Amino acid sequence: MQNRGLITVFAILFGLVSIYQLSFTFISSKVESEAKEFAQSKYSENEPDLREAAEARYLDSVGVSPVFLGIDYNTAKDKELNKGLDLKGGINVILEVSVKDILRGLANHSKDPAFNQALENATELQKASQDTYLESFFKAFEALPGENTLASPDVFFNKNLEESITPLMTNAEVKPIIERKIDESITSAFEVLRKRIDKFGVTQPNIQRLGKSARILVELPGAKDVSRVKKLLQSTAQLEFWDVYKFEEVASFLQAADNRAGEIELAKSGKTAVKETVEVVEDTTEAAEEDDVSKLLGGQDVKDTLVDDNKANPILSRMVSLGNQGSPVIATFRLKDTAAVNGYLRMPQVRSLLPTEMRFAKFVWGLPSPNPQLKGEETTALYVLKGNRDEVPPLGGNVVVDARQEYDQMSRIVVSMQMNGQGAKVWEQMTGNAYQNQSQIAIVLDDIVYSAPGVTSGPIAGGRSQISGDFTVNEGQDLANVLRAGKLPASADIVQAEVVGPTLGHEAINSGVMSFAIALIIVLLWMIGYYGRAGVYADIALLVNILFIFGILAGLGAVLTLPGIAGIVLTIGMSVDANVLIFERIKEELAKGKSQKDAIKDGFNNALSSILDANITTGLTGLILLVFGTGPIQGFATTLLIGIATALFTAIFITRLFIDSYTRNGKDLPCTTSMSKGLFTNVNIEFLKKRKTAYIVSSVLILISLTSLFTNGLNQGVDFVGGRTYTVRFAKDVNSAKIQDDLIATFGSAEAKTYGGNNQLKITTKYKVEETDTAIDEEIERMLYETLKADLPADMTYEAFVGDQEGKSIGRMEYYKVSPTIADDIKRDSFWAVFGSLIVVFLYILLRFRRWQFGLGAVAAIFHDVLIVLGIFSLTYTFMPFSMEIDQSFIAAILTVVGYSLNDTVIIFDRIREYFGEHPSWKMNRVIDVALNSTLGRTMNTSFTTLIVLLSMFIFGAESIRGLLFAIIVGILVGTYSSLFIATPIMYDTVKRKKIEDLIDIKKEEEEALEA
Missing domain, CATH: 3.30.70.3400 (Alpha-Beta Plaits)
Structure with a gap:
């Protein structure tokens, strides 16, 4: 082997770099174990919050202290091997920024009927369309009757877009401008979210925009407080300051609204009003004295108005307590009743009861809080803001230039804000009016009133203000964070979310490590038992391969997931396969009487073509997964692709280094043991004679599979149906x-x-x-x-x-x-992943063998394998003791089966082509049968070792990937069968003898290229 010294140096350096990259993981794990032990020594299991806080304090205290070779914990944590949610626990969400909201904003909240109708129609189109929302909007707008133009003053020709759009523009000219503005808004949303997440305090967060779509992926490994994360991500941070009505200004309307809503409800049901007495749960801090409230309600007795019959008094019967005179709180309701109360207050018949000066009033709710008198059930206060025709607040949150969490004089947590000069001027005017009128100003964030303080010491100059509330430290920090980061340009819905508890993550790591170790030990022992000393060298190459994989993952900052571990385990089988191919070819060359040196050289050279073909086809399916997959599936594809590259290097070069070093002085290396000697050497199965039987068996299996698929269907997971x-x-x-x-x-x-x-x-x-x-x-x-x-x-x-x-x-x-929307997209991408892989594979085989018959045989075998795997899942999902849902992981399994089946088929085809060159006088069926028999040892050996590692993972691994592994196991069994009895016979039945000479010439060209 040429350049032996260079390869040795490269392998040593690569190994040292991999060890260096992995050292960060060992250092961070060591310090975190010490922190955990410290916290456990201080607090009991019944104090998890205190333990967690103590652990965080410990890590913070030692963060910059050198641990090993000058590396501190903070540095190690930043560079450690990233673990996915399924191994570490945490939160993964996909947010979809509302393009509908952005369009409304670009149109300056137009009231144009055509524009708003197009928005609603686009929303309906989205339910059954793969178009983007913007594409659906354009279609809906142009489908409306009449001549509707996007450049109309009622649509996009306004003060927001007057520099970009003129009234004479056509719809075709306006569309790219709107597309660019939408893209800018989504980019802005991405930056706002990134700033918020950077301050959240989670190590190794991941945020990325998914292509050019309106979707943003956010991964927070280790995050535990789900509600806090959701608030942080979905809060638009729409901060507003409003003047607010007092209780006594709204009380009479509240009574009248209740009566009118009751009349409407009773008219619907055909009943008459019934007055009953019920007990009211009063909040001692905010409830008015009964006599005062009676006066405010026109002299009626309060308890007579609060009836148990929701139809007669649908608003007041839901009330928990009334507000005080002079208070901005009108009443308090259970959180679960707010939707019903909103519905009544929005009724046109009810709003018509508002006095003329209150016709633009806005009804909003305060922050929910547990009510001790209702056994901790959450209640919230009703406020009424002094709205206006344009629904624009006197002061908006865009004037806030800084925000931070602080403590007030009573040691309560508050959020202090500093406004710019323009905001300070308006704030001084608003506070001055509130002081003069003895009224309050409501501080509203995303339509929720956080506080409504009064002004007791005159106008507030300088633009300083505070938001108070019953905040925790985290809530105060998050609120200051979102205000400082700025508001989202539109609302963002969580269309896909995954929350994994840390306990499941630890269990997954333990099961993954155990299954990995068991599989590795079995494979190492098998290789030694089957190939002797050559097997030892293959084992060393395998261990180096694993080191390289983890080192590269750590160096690239890639995320290790459970499917990723499955991908690594699968590469063990592939690494073994390459060595098996080499050793089998060396044995063949020795059997021909060649010297050991020549046998080793020819064995490596002859196996190289098959190894490259097999790994390239598997790599192509891995690339398809990487392009179309998301999250854990991309992790699977990443480790698979890295594993293919490292397996090739270690099998071809590392194993060769050891073998050449051992045999340099003429030492014998037979590549067999007493256990394996003679196995598969005298096998003479007439495969082609059995092809008709195989066709019948496969046809029956496919028919059963199709029948089950059309009758039972498949157990589609939420990935595909929502x-x-x-x-x-x-x-x-x-x-x-x-x-x-x-x-x-x-x-x-x-x-x-x-x-x-x-x-x-x-x-x-x-x-x-x-x-x-x-x-x-x-x-x-x-x-x-x-x-x-x-x-x-x-x-x-x-x-x-x-x-x-x-x-x-x-x-x-x-x-x-x-959500159903993203489920449709996942289903579509999965279809293209499978279909695309078949096309790519067919083209590759066509390129390699230059005959479509070989591609047809390979693709037919793939269809055969996939249909049978689908059929087995359809037939057995109702009673199997593990999940057999069809989801993204299953698609990864199918593509792995495709890759494995191709791997096997391509190696057989390569041997058939080689035998045509070596035995041009033989009949075609003899050439094929002899070629199949000669690869049987490799096929059985590789299938066995791959199945061993997969079965180990299936039995001892995590529950969440058991369905994926079962699909791959079935696929390998079926794929091994189809390579021998489907792919090759179909090629035989379609190829013509006169084309064989072309194959011989192609093989000669390749051999010359390899020798060169």
């Missing part, structure tokens, strides 16, 4: 059928399946799947908790059920949500 999935763990075994019935009663449709042990369920529901609001997510989780409450520990609260503290063993362990 919905919410929860992994819930109980203290004891539960009856999944009974719980499923309970969930159906709650949600209308739901599925509960045993997931792992009998004390863990995977629960899926499509209830309110179209709604992406955070409040809906919480509502569904509360409904889930109430439904499962009977099977949970009696003392488990809702907060404990959804919490994600480390070491948690009961409750919601994992959460995954996909």
